[in-house]
Amino acid sequence: MALRFLTRLILHRLISNFPPSPSYPYQKVRFFSRKCSTPFQFSSKFAEKSQYRERILLANLLQRYGFQPSHLHDFIGKNRFLLNYSLVDVEKSLGILLSFKLLQKSIVSILSSCPGVLELGFLKKWEIGFSQLGIDNVSPMLIQSVLEHSIRFNIEPIDVCRCLTGLKDLGFRDETVTKVIEGFPRVITMNSRDIERMVDFLKGIRLPWKEIDGICYSFPMVLGLGIEDRVKPLFTEFGSLGFSANEVRNEIIINPQILGLEVGELSRCLDLLKSLKCRVVVEEKILNKGALRAGFEVKLRVDCLCRHGMILREAFKVVYKEPRVILYDLEDIEKKIEFLKQKMGFSINCLVEVPEYLGVNFDKQIVLRYNVLEYLRSKGGLGCEVGLRGMIKPSRLRFFNLYVKPYPECEKIFGRFSRDNEVKAQRPVGLWKLFKPQSYPDTKEDLRNIKLHMESVG
Known part of the structure; x- marks a missing residue:
């Protein structure tokens, strides 16, 4: 009976799992796979595979232009809109950035802070704009500053041209104008009247124009400082501390960054x-x-x-x-x-x-002591961990006696008290003998006088 039941069970399973016949269209169909794949699932898997392929191709392209492989995953993940760009357009955009004579390090810096720069239309617009600035040699640093500032504040090439013209009309040299835009690109969006007020203030403290030009060259941010709420209170503080106007003026010429001090x-x-x-x-x-x-x-x-x-x-x-x-x-x-x-x-x-x-000295003390401790740590020669205090606090002789003298191989690393480096004597050997008083032999008369003196004392 058990054999009959087992035979029926096997036949039932075979019939239930067998493919349906065409003559029975309304018969329920059962597949060997329990999960039924719908067209939507097929399309989503295909889309994921296609997007993954796009990520790989974009990563390979960016890697050729200086991106580190370890940073690419996070960069593309944070800027997924780049996957919508055509790879051909992205490569053209990177080629335009290279034509600006930007180093790969600068390109990576620009794209890390402003990835939208890769838009081809944006770069083509600025490719024409930089050629119309009227500057003989547009520096890569100026291009980098303008591109980063433009993508954030929607600046047009005509705005940069207007700013350059205004600075030149005030009397600044071409080198100073370039340096100002490189170091302080926000000057492009400033009102020309505010720039003139700062120039007039510097003239008011009796600075000649040559020095004003030099101050703006070395400290471009001075043009963006507020006069009423920042610079004038600072000069009031200088006076309250006892500094004369002449002393302050001389220090500003030497260190223009003094004007950037907070009150x-x-x-x-x-x-x-x-x-x-x-x-x-x-x-x-x-x-x-x-x-x-x-x-x-x-x-x-x-x-x-x-x-x-x-x-x-x-x-x-x-x-x-x-x-x-x-x-x-x-x-x-x-x-x-x-x-x-x-x-x-x-x-x-x-x-x-x-x-x-x-x-302490970097080369003669910090590096040498670190190298000795690292060598001992790699060889298991340190009984306990030596922190920053234990490395810096001891004197040179004490450090030598603790960590170098017991290990002859460390003497070449340390070098300060190495036996190979003989310390030259500061004075000639035997010089002390010249300062020793000269001794004379005692005569018979001297001995007799000493004897009489001792007898009188006794």
Whole structure:
């Protein structure tokens, strides 16, 4: 009976799963696959495959023009409208950008901030516009600034031509006009009357035109500063701090960026200088060129630390604890911070606890000590992890005795106290003998006098 039941079950399954006969059109159809594919699903899968292919082709094209493969996925994902552009048009747009003599790094920068620049009609319009500016050699930096500003604020080539004409009519040199648009493209959208007011103000503080032209060349943003709410209160602060008009004028000629100070910034920097506790030699070097210059140098260092992620209060604290940072060039400070973050893997906030890092020599101390510790870490020679404090705080001799002397192979890396580098004596050997008093032999009379003196004393 069990055999009969099993036979019926197998026959039932075979009949139910068998394809329908044409003679029975109304019979229900059952497929071997449980899921039924509709035309909509077929079209959506085809669209996804087509879009994926477009993404791959666009990524390959952008990679040829300088994009890093690791950044392409996020870039295309954030700017999916680029997939609607024809690849032929995109390649033509990239060719126009190259014809502007832009470096691949600049092209990547423009497209990262303003991907809409890839629109072919937009670039063709500016290709004609740049040729009509009346400038002999249009710099790539000017082209980059204008393109980025144009796509954001819908600027036309005629607006740039009008701005160039206005600046030249005021008397600025061609080099200065180019530099202004490169560094401060917002001047294109400014009212010409506001630019004239700033020029008149600079003339009013008795600056000759040559110096005004130089100030705008090195600090183009001065043309965008508000006179009533920014510049005049700043000059009032200069006077309240005891600086004469002549002193302020001379400093502006040397450092035009002083005009970009916020009201109150200089006062805080000068308060920090007054409260410094450092060696007299360091303090004299800081104040060597006047209090105004020193206060501005403090401001530059604080801004540098804030650009790298430090809050304002902590930046002032670092400069207060390590005044030598005021004497170092900004390039040297930037190099130390980049090495700290990129190479050593520390956070910028570590400088609050170890500000001495910014006050030591980069090549002779920071790099050498880091190389020694990295070598020992790779060989398992460090018993415990050495932080930034343990690397910077010890003196050179102590660091040598701790991490270099026990490992002879580290002496070539460190180099400072290496046995191969013999330290030359500062004075000739045996010089101390010349300062030793000359001794004379005692005579019989001297011995007799000494004997009589001792007997009288006894």
